[in-house]
Amino acid sequence: MTLFSLAKRNIIGNFKNYMLYFLSMIFSVVIYHTFVSLRYSSEIEKNIESFQSMRSVFLQASIILIAFVAVFIWYSNAFFTKKRKKEVGMYSLLGLRKKTIGKMMFYENLLMGAGAVIAGVLLGTLLSKMFTMLLLRLLGTDVDVGFTLSLEAIGNTIFVFTCIILITSIQGYRLIYNFNLIELFQADKEGEAVPEVSMIGVIIGTILLVFGYWIAFQPVDSTGQILRNLLLIMGSIVTGTYLLFRTAIVYLLKKAKEHKSSYYNGINIIGTSHLLYRIKGNARMLTMIALLSALTLSAITIGISQYYNFTTHAKQLEPFSYTHISKGDIEEEKIKEIIYEDKNHPVQAEMTVPLLKVHSDPSDTDLPEYLEQLMAEFPEEDFINLISAKTFNQVSAALDRNEKVTLSGNEAAMIKPRYTHDSFSDYEGRTITLKLPEDGKQVRFTHLLEGRVLSWRYPDAYIVLSDELYSEMENQIQPVAYKTYQVEDQKNTELTSNQLNQLGFNELQLSTFYKVYKRGLESAGQNIFTLGFLGLVFLAATGCMIYFKQLTEAHSDKGRYEILRKIGVRKKEVLTTISKQSLFIFLLPLIVGISHNLMIVKVLLGINLIGGDISFPILSSIGFYIAIYLGYYIMTVNTYYKIVNL
Amino acid sequence: MKMVVEVKSVKKVYGAKGNVFTALDGIDLSVMEGEFIGIMGPSGAGKSTLLNVIATIDQPTSGDIFIDGTSILTMNEDQLASFRRDKLGFLFQDYNLLDTLSVKENIVLPLALAKVNVKEVEKRVDDIADTFGIRPILEKYPYQISGGQKQRTAASRAIITNPRLLLADEPTGALDSKSATDLLESLKELNEHRQATVFMVTHDAFAASYCKRVLFIKDGKIFTELVKGTSPRKEFFNKVLDVLSVLGGGTSDTV
Ligand SMILES: Nc1ncnc2c1ncn2[C@@H]1O[C@H](COP(=O)(O)OP(=O)(O)OP(=O)(O)O)[C@@H](O)[C@H]1O
Ligand SMILES: [Mg+2]
Numbered sequence: 001m002t003l004f005s006l007a008k009r010n011i012i013g014n015f016k017n018y019m020l021y022f023l024s025m026i027f028s029v030v031i032y033h034t035f036v037s038l039r040y041s042s043e044i045e046k047n048i049e050s051f052q053s054m055r056s057v058f059l060q061a062s063i064i065l066i067a068f069v070a071v072f073i074w075y076s077n078a079f080f081t082k083k084r085k086k087e088v089g090m091y092s093l094l095g096l097r098k099k100t101i102g103k104m105m106f107y108e109n110l111l112m113g114a115g116a117v118i119a120g121v122l123l124g125t126l127l128s129k130m131f132t133m134l135l136l137r138l139l140g141t142d143v144d145v146g147f148t149l150s151l152e153a154i155g156n157t158i159f160v161f162t163c164i165i166l167i168t169s170i171q172g173y174r175l176i177y178n179f180n181l182i183e184l185f186q187a188d189k190e191g192e193a194v195p196e197v198s199m200i201g202v203i204i205g206t207i208l209l210v211f212g213y214w215i216a217f218q219p220v221d222s223t224g225q226i227l228r229n230l231l232l233i234m235g236s237i238v239t240g241t242y243l244l245f246r247t248a249i250v251y252l253l254k255k256a257k258e259h260k261s262s263y264y265n266g267i268n269i270i271g272t273s274h275l276l277y278r279i280k281g282n283a284r285m286l287t288m289i290a291l292l293s294a295l296t297l298s299a300i301t302i303g304i305s306q307y308y309n310f311t312t313h314a315k316q317l318e319p320f321s322y323t324h325i326s327k328g329d330i331e332e333e334k335i336k337e338i339i340y341e342d343k344n345h346p347v348q349a350e351m352t353v354p355l356l357k358v359h360s361d362p363s364d365t366d367l368p369e370y371l372e373q374l375m376a377e378f379p380e381e382d383f384i385n386l387i388s389a390k391t392f393n394q395v396s397a398a399l400d401r402n403e404k405v406t407l408s409g410n411e412a413a414m415i416k417p418r419y420t421h422d423s424f425s426d427y428e429g430r431t432i433t434l435k436l437p438e439d440g441k442q443v444r445f446t447h448l449l450e451g452r453v454l455s456w457r458y459p460d461a462y463i464v465l466s467d468e469l470y471s472e473m474e475n476q477i478q479p480v481a482y483k484t485y486q487v488e489d490q491k492n493t494e495l496t497s498n499q500l501n502q503l504g505f506n507e508l509q510l511s512t513f514y515k516v517y518k519r520g521l522e523s524a525g526q527n528i529f530t531l532g533f534l535g536l537v538f539l540a541a542t543g544c545m546i547y548f549k550q551l552t553e554a555h556s557d558k559g560r561y562e563i564l565r566k567i568g569v570r571k572k573e574v575l576t577t578i579s580k581q582s583l584f585i586f587l588l589p590l591i592v593g594i595s596h597n598l599m600i601v602k603v604l605l606g607i608n609l610i611g612g613d614i615s616f617p618i619l620s621s622i623g624f625y626i627a628i629y630l631g632y633y634i635m636t637v638n639t640y641y642k643i644v645n646l
Numbered sequence: 647m648k649m650v651v652e653v654k655s656v657k658k659v660y661g662a663k664g665n666v667f668t669a670l671d672g673i674d675l676s677v678m679e680g681e682f683i684g685i686m687g688p689s690g691a692g693k694s695t696l697l698n699v700i701a702t703i704d705q706p707t708s709g710d711i712f713i714d715g716t717s718i719l720t721m722n723e724d725q726l727a728s729f730r731r732d733k734l735g736f737l738f739q740d741y742n743l744l745d746t747l748s749v750k751e752n753i754v755l756p757l758a759l760a761k762v763n764v765k766e767v768e769k770r771v772d773d774i775a776d777t778f779g780i781r782p783i784l785e786k787y788p789y790q791i792s793g794g795q796k797q798r799t800a801a802s803r804a805i806i807t808n809p810r811l812l813l814a815d816e817p818t819g820a821l822d823s824k825s826a827t828d829l830l831e832s833l834k835e836l837n838e839h840r841q842a843t844v845f846m847v848t849h850d851a852f853a854a855s856y857c858k859r860v861l862f863i864k865d866g867k868i869f870t871e872l873v874k875g876t877s878p879r880k881e882f883f884n885k886v887l888d889v890l891s892v893l894g895g896g897t898s899d900t901v
Contacts, residue, residue: 263758265758266758269751270746560745563744564744565703566738567756568731568734569759572724
């Protein structure tokens with residue numbers, strides 16, 4: 001019998017034992033291959049304009065996935081190997097040469113890996129078709145997705161997994177060399193040594209976490225600060241979580257053990273000691289899972305919040321359905337004609353928005369901070385847009401908004417710049433000297449307005465003046481006029497929008513709501529898909545990791561529960577202790593993950609990566625998370641119970 | 647006197663079609679409260695199997711067992727568990743210690759399951775640790791102690807609840823003669839002063855001489871039985887040796 005066939009027999013003979021490991025490998029391949037297939041999908045490429053940028057998102061995601069999948073397989077392999085150490089020791093005791101045993105382990109792992117890759121690629125291809133359809137639907141393009149195999153994707157998957165599996169196979173080969181016989185025989189019995197509790201670890205961990213959270217709640221002003229804070233938060237949270245998991249859990253469990261009246265009460269003694277027995281390995285895994293979950297949840301939150309808020313964003317970027325610079329020429333008539341020809345979208349409001357472009361006086365010392373920064377950035381440009389209170393109120397009325405403003409004398413109102421968190425107090429009582437050809441005019445800020453008037457451009461500075469002051473200035477500078485239209489059902493104005501865009505104006509001269517909206521829809525769809533998909537995959541995968549780990553434990557616990565039953569432990573009590581232990585294992589990363597996630601979201605809000613109403617995105621992503629974990633929890637308890645009661 | 651255990655024509659057959667093995671072949675046996683019974687017989691005779699079915703951790707293929715007058719066939723899983731927990735002490739041949747628990751925790755386990763209060767638990771552990779000389783290893787884990795120490799730990803766990811029925815499967819197999827005598831003395835004390843019924847499987851005629859009655863099993867059947875009566879231990883010991891020489895399987899040459 002050749003070694004290869006011995007390895008093959010080993011697998012077939014003990015297929016049940018190998019199942020868990022095999023399944024976790026297949027699972028990894030499926031996730032990865034699904035993702036890679038999407039990256040190389042020609043259907044997606046054909047249907048999405050901005051596929052290039054999307055591809056880079058996919059690329060980044062698949063790099064994270066490789067790392068993740070590699071770690072996952074590594075862990076599964078470690079559990080699996082641990083279970084087999086005794087067998088390996090036995091071979092050696094029976095006189096098989098180390099080299100032979102090593103080779104056997106090597107081939108065995110290689111064989112299973114190959115099987116997993118084949119199964120995974122098939123399943124992954126199917127899944128990716130499903131996801132392609134889902135993605136195209138989310139992006140608003142309905143097409144039939146044919147069935148094509150992407151050789152590129154398959155090649156990529158095979159390459160990645162060959163590397164990973166080769167490494168684990170080599171690890172298997174070295175197993176017999178890395179341990180002496182007695183260690184192999186006692187591997188399953190010995191448990192991992194219970195780590196010493198160091199109060200210092202608990203304290204440092206807590207301090208780090210508190211520090212990280214504290215920083216997250218500090219206001220930030222500059223990009224430099226943001227970067228510094230992000231690094232500090234990352235560092236302190238990662239180390240803090242690890243230390244806390246390593247020390248605090250052990251500390252708590254040991255405390256629970258010292259509390260004799262509850263420890264020596266029924267089945268508690270078993271649950272607590274079981275948890276403690278495996279805490280070292282679990283702490284590492286739980287830290288990783290808690291951190292990954294937090295990141296993932298944040299990614300999902302970003303994705304959902306963008307999808308959820310992009311209509312609002314589009315309205316802020318492009319308040320009117322159509323906006324163009326008005327010069328009173330023939331082209332303008334043509335635009336009007338096209339807009340009015342579209343009978344499906346009747347015009348609700350048409351108006352002219354005149355504005356004055358000015359610069360502030362460089363000697364100004366009392367500027368609001370935001371304007372001061374713009375001044376420094378654009379010293380030469382007339383970047384300040386002035387409009388009259390009358391115009392502002394007209395726009396409000398045309399767009400069905402409630403906001404109205406009344407100003408008199410040299411009172412002025414700032415329209416809140418987008419992408420800032422400015423509040424009225426940043427402007428209150430501040431002044432700006434508007435530079436005019438003849439003299440300067442100082443105005444004082446008395447309001448901060450929310451309503452946007454024209455298409456968003458950078459620099460973004462709109463100041464509303466009292467009607468008297470505005471007309472006074474109008475005599476000194478030539479106003480620029482914008483013509484705006486608001487139509488019914490503007491989300492579906494694709495045809496008209498395309499027609500207008502073909503007239504040959506650039507975006508500064510003519511812009512349409514639909515174009516901005518469509519762009520937002522696409523990028524939001526992309527984000528919700530990539531982030532959401534990746535996120536769900538990650539959450540599913542982390543849950544799965546706990547599941548597999550628990551099942552492996554169940555297998556090695558089988559004998560222990562048998563002993564317990566022999567000395568009179570009821571089945572119900574066994575179920576109770578299993579439920580409690582598993583709850584502990586699932587709840588820890590869940591709680592820490594959610595709490596870290598909330599903190600990260602807070603940071604993201606602070607740096608404007610997400611905005612608007614985020615309660616729905618947060619609740620739904622946390623809801624997903626809890627649902628996934630709940631599912632795994634129930635599955636775990638069920639399977640665990642079945643395994644130990646067999 | 648009350649009948650504690652009654653075994654009625656119990657058969658135990660292992661294996662499936664084609665490859666069956668009869669481990670117990672129609673055993674009948676009555677055990678009165680306060681008895682100290684020894685079971686002897688060659689290896690593979692079915693001694694452990696008999697203990698297992700009496701302990702309700704294995705089911706007889708046919709026949710019935712009555713515990714305090716109740717048939718175990720009519721008892722459900724919960725009632726069986728209660729019986730094992732509350733009335734039974736079992737010293738397993740292969741110890742069955744939990745490797746996730748320290749020696750002390752292993753010993754405490756049955757008390758914890760019975761929710762005995764902490765003070766009482768500590769007191770009993772204290773007593774038993776001295777009786778069996780395991781005080782120095784209380785905080786160790788099973789993989790860190792020797793075979794004999796494991797056996798003494800298992801004995802402590804079986805005895806600590808003061809069970810009404812104690813089943814001991816070769817309790818002295820791994821012990822030196824001093825430890826063996828200590829253990830036998832404490833079984834005797836349990837039997838005499840706490841009215842526990844003791845069932846002990848042994849290969850050792852010296853251990854058997856502690857019993858009030860010894861059953862000899864061969865090929866799954868009761869071969870014969872010896873009653874100590876009023877005869878001194880030395881004499882009973884010799885009688886046991888005589889039967890063993892006919893039966894084959896037991897050894898011991900010192901008293
Ligand atoms: N689970 C099992 N399946 C099949 N056969 C079994 C099983 N358990 C025990 N046997 C067989 O039943 C017979 C009786 O076993 P048992 O353990 O009762 O012997 P014993 O008298 O306790 O022997 P020893 O003195 O060696 O402990 C043996 O021949 C054994 O091979
Ligand atoms: Mg036996």
